[in-house]
Amino acid sequence: MKHVTKADGGRQPFDTVKVQRTLQRMGLGAGDAERIAGEIEESVPDGVRTAAVLRMIRSRARTVRPAVGHRTNLRRALGLLHPKPDFEEFVRVLLREHGYRVRTGCVLNGRCGEHEVDAIAEKDGTTVFVEVKHHVSHHRVTGLDEGRIARAIIEDLQEGFRSGRCVVDIDGALIVCNTKLSEHAKRYAACRGIDHIGWDYPEEQNLRTMIEETRSxxxxxxxxxxxxxxxxxxxxxxxxxxxxxxxxxxxxxxxxxxxxxxxxxxxxxxxxxxxx
Known part of the structure; x- marks a missing residue:
């Protein structure tokens, strides 16, 4: 069995199915994706770096679908956006594509202080404030701090609403980031009921799948x-x-x-x- 070497130096088995999925996300049909993935697995040496595999994927994909040459890697593309206002506005557009009603330019009064949030989003009778976190390097991991801050803001806004200071009844928070989440961040968000969207989390509706489903x-x-x-x-x-x-x-x-x-x-x- 062949292995690949990740950016952090770790090794894992070569995943042909993952290569096929990447090719299909680039617009190739299932048959071409399966064929090219098999050819790449056969030709690479054991321990090949994932970056080299990606270059091979793009090169082979262009022979079938030339438009692949016009696009860059999605994770890299997200990193190229400026955090403010580019990525913040991108997240707002993406949420609208997925059926959210989104308001911007929001300053909310809590019981103890004011909170400027990146957006307020409403869907299926639930209202959340949105916090956007961007890293230039997609290899960075989004940690626990964002979740802990969001939890404190939720409590202050909900107390502010009960006291009449906040005009919006906030049910929770939605944190959106362009990188992977630490395991600690995932556990804390799940425990505290904070919605968190990262590059590959949650499995059902993460940033990558949300983008690809709507081609946004x-x-x-x-x-x-x-x-x-x-x-x-x-x-x-x-x-x-x-x-x-x-x-x-x-x-x-x-x-x-x-x-x-x-x-x-x-x-x-x-x-x-x-x-x-």
């Missing part, structure tokens, strides 16, 4: 979109590839202060990525 990729999924360009687009309200692909390019170019030729190029690549 960040604008930085498009290759050669750097932070400067993504920031200008975000200022014009464009944080996803879908918004750019479906929007009026002339208006976007004018609002973002980016040459129309460059916007047309990025929009064309975005449409190619989004094609089924």
């Amino acid at each position: 990729y960040p604008i930085t999924i498009v290759s050669n979109v750097n932070r400067s360009v993504s920031t200008r687009l975000a200022a014009a309200g464009i944080v996803t590839a879908k918004q750019l692909a479906e929007g009026d390019t002339a208006t976007i170019a004018n609002d973002a202060g980016i040459p129309l030729k460059e916007v047309l190029l990025i929009a064309g690549r975005a449409r190619a990525i989004l094609e089924p």
